[in-house]
Amino acid sequence: MNISQILTPEATLCSVSLSSKKKVIEKVSEVMAQSINCHAEDIYESLFAREKLGTTALGHGIAIPHGRVEACTKATSVLLLLDTPVDYDAPDGQPVDIIFAILVPEQADAEQLKCLAEIAKVLSEPSLVSQIRHAHCGDALFEIIEKAALKQE
Template sequence: MKISQILSPESTFCSLKLSSKKKVLEKVSEVMAEFIDCPSQDIFNSLFARERLGTTALGHGIAIPHGRVEACTEATAVFILLDEAVDYDAPDGQPVDIIFAIMVPEKADSEQLKYLAEIAQVLSKPTLVSQIRHAHCGDALFEIIEKATEKLQ
């Protein structure tokens, strides 16, 4: 499975106004709960527990929060471009405005690593990150990621 198969236009958002890392994780959890038969609080708890182990910010304004919940039967993703960057405890000290969150089933260790590697590879391209930051709507963001992941095949 490719990233573009676990992300949808309905789970891709542009110019969201969220004021903190916690608010970002809450929004991601709410959206994921619509796709996973699981309470948003369980999803939030999984994401937050992972953040306590160490930040999922990669630097350069990008974070890839991820987690696992038992109720999740297949991987799902949420992609957000924030209106204004928020402090995310990034290793480079830069605030984060690009969030690509992934939730996988409880026992999907290798699957999660595959998705994380793929999205990290895609988001490591400066020209693509620039395109993302200049997107005007969720559909445009989705298309950018879809095209970028197709090129990886």
């Protein structure tokens, strides 16, 4: 699995202004709904239900919200870089400014795990995280992720 197979430039947003974890999940749901044939409310419910089980924040200002929706036919993702970090109940207590959300079909357990592992691996590189935080637009942010994904192959 290559991240660039599930992320598009249209779903890569920079300098997004949101005030809470709830607003982040709402925005992610709206962006995902535009790229797949699924209702934003269904996506929101899936992502929020997962957050209720425990935070998807990894620490160091990064969160990977994820969920499954029956109407989803293929894995998709959204990458947001927030202009101001929000409280995300992270284990290290740090607010989150990088959100890399994933949605997969209802029965795609293995695919979801592969996506999570790949994204976590890419976002574990401090120099890459620094590049992400200094991106000036969505296209630049997408290019950073695309290059990082190619190096992982």
